[in-house]
Amino acid sequence: MSSFIDNDSMCEIAIDCDVSGKILDWNRAGSDITFYSDEEVIGKDIKTLFTVESGERLGRIIEFVRGGSTFPTLEFEIVIKNGQVIPVDVSISPKKSVEEEIVGFTFLIRDATLRELLQDRYNRLNALYRSLVEQSPSMIYLLDERGRIIFINDTGAKMLGYSKDELIGKELVDFVYPEDREEKYWNIRERRSVPDRTTWNVELRLIPKHRRTRKFEFDFIYVSLNSFGVYAERRGGYRGPKQGKHKKSFIGTQGIARDITELKVLKKFVNEVQHILPVCSSCYRIRTIDEGKEKWVPIESYISMKGGPKFSHTICPDCMKDLKISPEPEPPQSDFSDSD
DSSP: OOGGGGOTTOSSEEEEEETTOBEEEEOHHHHHHHOOOHHHHTTSBGGGGBOHHHHHHHHHHHHHHHTTOOOOOEEEEEEOTTSOEEEEEEEEEEEEOTTSOEEEEEEEEEEOHHHHHHHHHHHHHHHHHHHHHHTOSSEEEEEETTSBEEEEOHHHHHHHTOOHHHHTTSBGGGGBOHHHHHHHHHHHTOOOOSGGGSEEEEEEEEOOTTSOOSSSSOSSEEEEEEEEEEEEEOSSSOOSOEETTEEEEEEEEEEEEEEOHHHHHHHHHHHHHHTOOOBOTTTOOEEEEETTEEEEEOHHHHHHHTTOOOOOOOOOHHHHHHHTOOOOOOOOOOSSOTTO
């Protein structure tokens, strides 16, 4: 009997079978996990511990092992005494005689319930993460060390008007407005990873596929960019900064670009509105706010307050006619010429 069968402290079920698959012995963990007694199991075919589908698959695997094949740990399902189905990981090792003939098998069966729970939790978290990334209102991208796009979320693809397949492998700088490329080149391919030195809220313009945005008559999109370098531990020689006690190698750049086109348009509108003066339609005084109080001042006073020119008063010819004011007579010319 194998020594591990005698080891009752093991967490796995250890089963010793003959060459036909009949159970000869198992360890205490077998009873603890399945709730079967030794008398209920010893002498039975090992396939009876499994679900019908798993038992059939296990039988085929045993045939291959008899033929000399080896297998990694495989996933099956066993049925414990109360009828509950438990996912398990099973490894099979042949037992050989002195003449190297297969005389039986050793099975190690590990309860995979925790693994299944962890895998399910991982899948849920991964789905949540991908949902957050893909549905983010900002463009999220990852560049390789040469500045080529290796990942971009759905928002980024829609923002630029391309499919993901059209963007993957292209250099992101190719989609930057020509006037911004030289100035913002290293912000896009940021290599630094220290938070207070990386790129934060840098404004630049991106070129959409059809050179038209969805809302505004621009041939570009204003974005606010945050980006930082991504590093991985590298053994032996390396390129890049030394961070802490570990040497890192630069593997790419991660960035987040927020569409601020609407914000830029709004700011421009606000600036224009600020230059519209409220003027009384009767006396033409201008409304001002001084220390929270409303005041109406003559237009010439307002302009002078703003550093404009001073005014002198006169009457134009049209107003003279309306007011029936005769113009001042021109001074008489002398009958004598300067030569006299």
